[in-house]
Amino acid sequence: MRRIVLATDLSAPARQAAERAAQLSHSLAVPMELLHIVNLELMPRLQNAVPAAVAASLPLRVLKAAQETLETWAADLQSRYAITPTARVIDGELLHELLDAVGDEDAVDSLLVCGATGESIVRHFFLGSTAERLSGRTTCPMLVVKNPVTGPYRHVLVPVDFSPSSLAAIQHVQALAPQAGLTLLHAVELPFQGLLSLAGIGREDIDGYRATVEQEANEKLHALCQQAGLPPSTLLRVVQGEPVASILAQEQGCDLIVMGKHGESRFQKLFIGKNTKKVLAESRHDVLVSV
Structure with missing residues (x-):
């Protein structure tokens, strides 16, 4: 910087x-x-x-x-x-x-x-x-x-979606607060979860589907952690739910949240993401809008 x-x-x-x-x-x-x-x-x-x-x-x-x-x-x-x-x-x-x-x-x-x-x-x-x-x-x-x-940032919450912007967000934090601890958070929204029961899929199969999706997310979090060169002490969390609500539920204990500015498509890059807007408005903590 x-x-x-x-x-x-x-x-x-x-x-x-x-x-x-x-x-x-x-x-x-x-x-x-x-x-x-x-x-x-x-x-x-x-x-x-x-x-x-x-x-x-x-x-x-x-x-x-x-x-x-x-x-x-x-x-x-x-x-x-x-x-x-x-x-x-x-x-x-x-x-x-x-x-x-x-x-x-x-x-x-x-x-x-x-x-x-x-x-x-x-x-x-x-x-x-x-x-x-x-x-x-x-x-x-x-x-x-x-x-x-009250001093340098001590712990940073970094919501990630595994797009290239996730790595960029981590790198911004490393430059801004190199001594801070990090929590990488990924919120899982299960596709078609509500429709599975209506389609006659049993609870056991739905639970297995959920476990598979969460396991894949955990594997991606570990891979991203290694790619960014983060220490083993980095906290990795996969939660189920809507992204903004999940982020706000996890912000306690952190003094900075890092959000990406936009999506990956050429059209999306012209606009601030709706999740970033909501977190910026509703979070109690400082927010770094990454790019």
């Missing part, structure tokens, strides 16, 4: 995300940038609501206040985390400027960090078809911070 970009709306949740970005910047010895994007095209409505003497200078005053706030944050983070973050305020449309800041083709070694609420960048990034298409242009993983920083 070459750099960390903290995208902030200057809210309290974003300040919490800045703490996590600074902790990672220090532990990984990579540079960090504080980035705030102001869309001055939205300013006229506000200018019409204030006295004329104030309206003329309002854009410059807003930009100056944002820059001063970022520099205050940077100085505080520098003193407490022994890093030297840069601070930058940009005038422009949020998503376009954000994608430009992290880059399109060379962003794989960057990490975008943001808070989960406030004037949420997550809301813009994950809702709406236009935002989803834009998100498909970048190869930058995204860390959504939900909790205060």
